[in-house]
Amino acid sequence: MDKLIVHGGTTLRGSINISGSKNASLPILAGAILTGEPCIIRRVPDVSDTNYMIQILSALGADVERSSGTVRITCEDISDEAPYELVRRMRASICVMGPLLARKGRAVVSLPGGCVIGDRPVDLHLRGLEALGAKVEFEGGNIILTAKDGLKGAEIDLRGTHGPTVLGTDNVMMAATLAEGQTIIESAAAEPEVLDLANFLNAMGAKITGAGTRRIVIEGVKELHAVEHTVIPDRIEAGTFMAAAALAGDEVKLRRVCREHMKAITAAIEQSGHRVEFNEAGDVCTVIRGENLQGVDLVTAPYPGYPTDMQAQMTALLATTPGISVIKDTIFPQRFMHCAELKRMGADITVDNGTAVIRGVAQLSAAPVMASDLRASAALVLAALTATGSTQISRLYHIDRGYEHIDEKLLMLGADVERVKDR
Ligand code: EPU
Numbered sequence: 001m002d003k004l005i006v007h008g009g010t011t012l013r014g015s016i017n018i019s020g021s022k023n024a025s026l027p028i029l030a031g032a033i034l035t036g037e038p039c040i041i042r043r044v045p046d047v048s049d050t051n052y053m054i055q056i057l058s059a060l061g062a063d064v065e066r067s068s069g070t071v072r073i074t075c076e077d078i079s080d081e082a083p084y085e086l087v088r089r090m091r092a093s094i095c096v097m098g099p100l101l102a103r104k105g106r107a108v109v110s111l112p113g114g115c116v117i118g119d120r121p122v123d124l125h126l127r128g129l130e131a132l133g134a135k136v137e138f139e140g141g142n143i144i145l146t147a148k149d150g151l152k153g154a155e156i157d158l159r160g161t162h163g164p165t166v167l168g169t170d171n172v173m174m175a176a177t178l179a180e181g182q183t184i185i186e187s188a189a190a191e192p193e194v195l196d197l198a199n200f201l202n203a204m205g206a207k208i209t210g211a212g213t214r215r216i217v218i219e220g221v222k223e224l225h226a227v228e229h230t231v232i233p234d235r236i237e238a239g240t241f242m243a244a245a246a247l248a249g250d251e252v253k254l255r256r257v258c259r260e261h262m263k264a265i266t267a268a269i270e271q272s273g274h275r276v277e278f279n280e281a282g283d284v285c286t287v288i289r290g291e292n293l294q295g296v297d298l299v300t301a302p303y304p305g306y307p308t309d310m311q312a313q314m315t316a317l318l319a320t321t322p323g324i325s326v327i328k329d330t331i332f333p334q335r336f337m338h339c340a341e342l343k344r345m346g347a348d349i350t351v352d353n354g355t356a357v358i359r360g361v362a363q364l365s366a367a368p369v370m371a372s373d374l375r376a377s378a379a380l381v382l383a384a385l386t387a388t389g390s391t392q393i394s395r396l397y398h399i400d401r402g403y404e405h406i407d408e409k410l411l412m413l414g415a416d417v418e419r420v421k422d423r
Pocket of ligand 1: 166
């Protein structure tokens with residue numbers, strides 16, 4: 001197991017490229033199951049989650065080749081049972097369920113277990129697939145879905161108690177591409193990653209309109225075909241580096257971003273007193289650390305709201321921002337594991353009922369800390385950049401799930417970080 005040692009106090013300068021989106025890549029890779037023809041997908045980030053998805057596809061019988069960011073997948077002859085050993089490692093593997101069901105008429109996927117960021121049920125995924133005509137059974141920890149006579153289009157409302165579901169929308173949308181007739185998904189997730197998946201599927205011959213809004217309409221087609229697709233930039237990686245630049249930067253440039261997708265994150269960073277400037281094309285942004293800083297109040301919300309996946313990193317930024325900040329996570333109210341670790345570094349944070357109250361302190365100091373999940377580990381790295389002393393962050397595999405070569409990118413910006421093997 002690797003750990004990261006961050007020697008705090010260096011100023012970040014220069015520019016880096018933002019990678020392709022992890023959360024767009026995962027369902028897009030799974031979407032390749034929908035055709036027997038080759039799918040070429042570019043800018044797939046080299047992170048362990050995409051590697052798990054590729055391993056799942058290979059175990060299902062797909063022919064997969066990967067060369068740097070480009071993945072070529074051909075699912076000519078595939079099995080309908082996703083192997084438990086691989087599926088259990090990553091919750092997002094649930095998104096093979098919809099495509100397997102549509103392509104094979106049957107899908108066996110293990111029921112995802114608990115997750116450190118909170119209870120993560122799949123009831124909405126199943127409700128949607130059932131509405132398309134699938135029979136749902138549970139056996140030995142597996143979900144078994146069958147649709148002997150094929151799937152049929154339906155009107156489905158996917159709203160849950162915490163709002164829309166991203167992967168649930170993806171699963172139902174993918175299954176509906178090959179269903180007979182029209183499917184309407186109401187209360188759909190409108191995240192850019194859902195739109196990217198729809199663009200990928202449409203390029204394969206699907207007939208999807210309304211993706212990126214709360215109402216998606218899918219006209220089923222008989223089959224899908226070969227495709228080449230480039231994944232959108234990772235807005236959460238970009239937001240994480242924006243926060244790093246605001247915390248410890250002089251002037252940091254992030255290339256290959258998408259301004260449109262960054263609005264809520266940009267607004268939050270600007271509200272706390274930093275400057276964010278985009279070029280005219282909106283694909284390069286410069287973050288300039290501000291002088292008159294202030295606390296902010298944020299509530300996470302589905303897109304275009306402030307993303308839950310940037311809650312922990314913003315908490316780290318606000319930990320040393322003067323004033324009182326309040327962050328409420330409405331999507332994953334238990335996603336505050338990073339706060340206990342930040343407190344060990346001297347942060348003043350109280351968490352109650354899904355809300356963190358952060359009183360900005362002048363300075364954090366190094367402590368050995370433990371990453372608990374992907375975004376929590378990013379928050380610890382950010383906090384360590386300006387802390388006095390050397391912070392050791394263990395369980396680095398959490399960060400490797402979703403940040404492509406984060407240590408190398410930080411080094412390029414002048415941070416003093418080293419990855420070492422845990423003994
Ligand atoms: N929910 C249900 N029932 C369901 C599905 C979800 O009640 O059947 C609830 C969840 O418990 C949660 C809310 O609905 O309270 C939203 O969850 P959603 O289904 O949208 O989450 P997801 O699709 O499983 C994706 C991202 C997460 C991100 C969430 C929310 C991927 C691979 N994962 O998960 O990303 O936090 O959407 O935006 O796209 C991350 O990258 O760190 C990460 C956790």
